[in-house]
Amino acid sequence: MKNIAIIGASGYTGAQITALIQADKELQIQGLYVSENSLDKGKALADLYPVYCHITLPLLPLSEAAKQTIIAEADAVVLATDHGVSLHLAAYFYAQGLTVFDLSGAYRFADAQQYPKWYGFEHEYPEVLANAVYGLAEWNHAAIANSKMIAVPGCYPTASLTALKPLAALLGESLPVINAVSGVTGAGRKAQLHTSFCEVSLTPYGVLGHRHQPEIATQLGKEVIFTPHLGNFKRGILATITVQLKTGVTEADIANAYSVYNECPLVHVYQHQFPKIDDVVLTPNCLLGWKFDAQTGYLVVASAIDNLMKGAASQAHQCIKIHFNYS
Numbered sequence: 001m002k003n004i005a006i007i008g009a010s011g012y013t014g015a016q017i018t019a020l021i022q023a024d025k026e027l028q029i030q031g032l033y034v035s036e037n038s039l040d041k042g043k044a045l046a047d048l049y050p051v052y053c054h055i056t057l058p059l060l061p062l063s064e065a066a067k068q069t070i071i072a073e074a075d076a077v078v079l080a081t082d083h084g085v086s087l088h089l090a091a092y093f094y095a096q097g098l099t100v101f102d103l104s105g106a107y108r109f110a111d112a113q114q115y116p117k118w119y120g121f122e123h124e125y126p127e128v129l130a131n132a133v134y135g136l137a138e139w140n141h142a143a144i145a146n147s148k149m150i151a152v153p154g155c156y157p158t159a160s161l162t163a164l165k166p167l168a169a170l171l172g173e174s175l176p177v178i179n180a181v182s183g184v185t186g187a188g189r190k191a192q193l194h195t196s197f198c199e200v201s202l203t204p205y206g207v208l209g210h211r212h213q214p215e216i217a218t219q220l221g222k223e224v225i226f227t228p229h230l231g232n233f234k235r236g237i238l239a240t241i242t243v244q245l246k247t248g249v250t251e252a253d254i255a256n257a258y259s260v261y262n263e264c265p266l267v268h269v270y271q272h273q274f275p276k277i278d279d280v281v282l283t284p285n286c287l288l289g290w291k292f293d294a295q296t297g298y299l300v301v302a303s304a305i306d307n308l309m310k311g312a313a314s315q316a317h318q319c320i321k322i323h324f325n326y327s
C-alpha cells in the first residue's frame, strides 16, 4: 500500500483527489495539508464539504515539522496548489526522493523560458524540470511509470489534446480552432469577483493569450487558436474543435485514427453524436463526438470532461495507478 500526502486538500481539486484516494484500497492518506496559516487548519475536510462527510481527517498546517513527517512517512505527494506554490514544494519533495504528482502548471513546459511569460516566474529548478513528464494518461504511460516528477495536464489541454492528438498526422495547413467552455470550479475555491454568482455570465476570456494555448500547441506539435469561455455552471468542460484535414482524408481514416482509444476505458468516441457536460460530470471519462464534411475537408470534434476529474484529480489518480503499477 502506498502512502500519499495531499497538499492543498481543502481546494476543489484537492478535495476531489482526497475522495478518490480515500476510496482506493491500494492507497492510504498520509495526511491532508493546507498552508501554514490557513483559516481552515484543524478543520476536518467533512466540515468544509459535507458531501465528503465520511472523510473526517483534519486539514494540517504545512509547517516545517509537517514536511519532515511527510518525508519520513509518504511515498508520494499530490500538490493541488497554485503554480507558484507547487514550483517550490515539488522541487523540495522530489529532492527528498518522493514521487510528486503536481496538478499545477509549474512543471508542464520542458522549456524553462516559457515560465516568465505564461506564469510570471523564472523557473528556479531546471534539474527537476528536466525530469518532469507530462501526465496525459492515455498518451504518456511509459514516461509516467518511470519518472518521479509528474506534471498533471491542465483541464482545457486534457479536453483538447484527447480530441486532437489522434488526428496529428491528418491535420491540414490551417490551425485547429478550439472553443471551450468551463464551469466556474475551474477557477478554484478562493473568492474572486469575476467568479461570484452575480458576475458569472457566458463570456470568452484570455482571448489569444491564455497559458493553455502554448501547453496545447507544445504537446500537439502544432499551433492552435484557443478561446476559453466561462460558463454559468459548476463543473465540466466542453471543447468544440474545428480542424481542416489534409486533402484526401476520408471518414474511415478519422475513425481509424480514433481507434487508438479502443483499449482506453475512460475515453469514448462517437461519430455523428455529440457529448453534453452532464454526461461527464463527476466521472473520470472523456467523451468525444465528431462529424466530417468531406467536401470542405473540415472536421468538428467535441470533447467533454469534468474539469475537476479528468481535467485534474482523476487524471492524477490515473497517473498514480500507472506509476505504482496497479489498475
Ligand SMILES: NC(=O)C1=CN([C@@H]2O[C@H](COP(=O)(O)OP(=O)(O)OC[C@H]3O[C@@H](n4cnc5c(N)ncnc54)[C@H](OP(=O)(O)O)[C@@H]3O)[C@@H](O)[C@H]2O)C=CC1
Pocket: 007, 008, 009, 010, 011, 012, 013, 014, 033, 034, 035, 036, 037, 038, 039, 040, 062, 079, 080, 081, 082, 083, 085, 103, 104, 105, 153, 154, 155, 185, 186, 187, 188, 189, 190, 307, 308, 311, 312
Ligand atoms: N480547478 C480546476 O478545474 C483545475 C485546477 N488545476 C490546478 O490545480 C491547482 C489547484 O487548483 P484548485 O483546487 O482549483 O485551487 P483552490 O484555490 O481551490 O485550492 C488551493 C489549495 O491550496 C491551498 N494552499 C494555498 N497556499 C498553500 C501553501 N502555501 N501551502 C499549502 N497549501 C496551500 C489552499 O488552502 P489554504 O489557502 O487555506 O492554505 C487550498 O487547499 C492549481 O494549480 C490549478 O491551476 C488544474 C486543473 C483543473
Ligand SMILES: CC(=O)N[C@@H](CCC(=O)OP(=O)(O)O)C(=O)O
Pocket: 103, 104, 105, 153, 154, 155, 156, 182, 183, 184, 185, 186, 187, 188, 228, 230, 311
Ligand atoms: C474557469 C477557469 O478559470 N479555468 C482556469 C483553468 C484551470 C486549469 O486547468 O488549471 P491550470 O491552471 O492548472 O492549468 C483558467 O482559465 O485559468
